[in-house]
Amino acid sequence: MHRFTHSEALPGTAHEALGAEARVVGVDRLRGGSKKGVYRVHTSGSRTASVIVYSWAEAENFWPAAEAIDSAHPSAPASGLAPFLAAQRRLHGLGVRVPGVLLADDSRCRYPADVAVVEDVAGGTLEALQETDPARATHALSELAAMLDVMHQQHSQHYGRVDVLSPG
Template sequence: MGTVRGAVAPELWEGVVRAALGGGRRPVAVERLRGGSKKGVYRLRLDDGSSVVVYRWAAAENYWPGAGDEPGAGAGGTGGQQDPFSPASGLGLFQAAHRRLAALGVRTPRLYLADGGRTLHPADLAVVEDVPGENLETLLGRDPRAAEPVLARLADALGLLREHRAPYLGRTAPSGAGALPASPSSERLVVERALADLAEGAARDARLAAAEEQLAALVQAHGAAVRPRAEYGLVHGELGPDHVLVDRHGHPVLIDIEGLMHFDVEWEHAFLRIRFGEHYRWLDHDGLDEQRLALHTLAMRLALVPGPLRLLDGDFPDRGAMRGIAEHNLRAALALLR
């Protein structure tokens, strides 16, 4: 993994801007935006006062040690149905997710250019709309009442994803019209991943180690209580309020969409409950399977302990925030034993 990250000189983006927007405009300033651990996100300010955002996928942009061991929380498959918890990164996944969301009418930043040929720039990249305004997390902190219509619209978007069902797990539909390949059940995958996350977390923190046997038994009990399922909805996978922009019309705009996949909608809602807190009431859904939700909530808590700590094995800059996430979820996991 490279460690040199930062803004790139504006003149190096001139060909990219020309290909994305046509002639007549050129970049005059480049700003690296905060957030994101797997790709670089840059705002290009243009000479006419407008701006665009560039997503850049390159080894030097990936903060994960090994660039392939991201945590289960929020991750999804790489395109194969068998592995919905493998790293979610790359231009191909972004394009596939963008097409799917556009077809469903779920708002994401408009895509101006996707280039994987590396003729314009020495990395895969996408040029997208720079959505003006703040993200939903900032709006909720500043004016929760003003955020309510946005939350209601976000709930509608989640409904569109939830109802887009498929008889398989993962990010891409099986090719051909024949029988579906054998696939593990979602609950089995979650149990296996939760036990692996628990083992790693226990190796990193003595408090988890002391409770490892009890937590493992609880994971197995939750998994055994889940009844089989034949269809899966579409989930974003890591839909915190920081991954929802708010456009000038008050519409939610989903970003960091590479993890979009068919999976249990309860996986999405376990994460929503954790990240939205009291505001989750706007996003709740009556049709959730409570047994699956209990399993996924425990699994999510266990994933959010070793994942952030693993990220800190590298040079991720916001280290206090990652330690806080790990500590908060460790305590929450232990509280589930009471």
């Protein structure tokens, strides 16, 4: 049985990312994080209404334990704070729009797992936008196509994880 992150542990982390004026008013666990917990933390008194918190707690990893693989191996799992931050930096450096990182911590002093607090890009799904505002959906798809083209143009002499190929 998997245990999800206790919502009592999230406010301190979100509070530290957003500042002393921020108050946590709610926490929702989001779907889609099969190797990490993904939470929307709703706030008041801060510059943002909500943030997303990623928690790489082992109890939130729904994948079966694999044989130990050297993290430098190209086929090693690419889950965790280091690969996440490396990918975020690389995409941002290419001009691809990615949510901003407000706090990243692997010390486990603030939180009992590696954790990242990132900007919450509010809004509905692309599918819903296509139903309600096809013109805006077309524009969003064009922007997505341009970003995918930028990523497609990136080549390396080696294959593998971004955090291993370009550390730091």
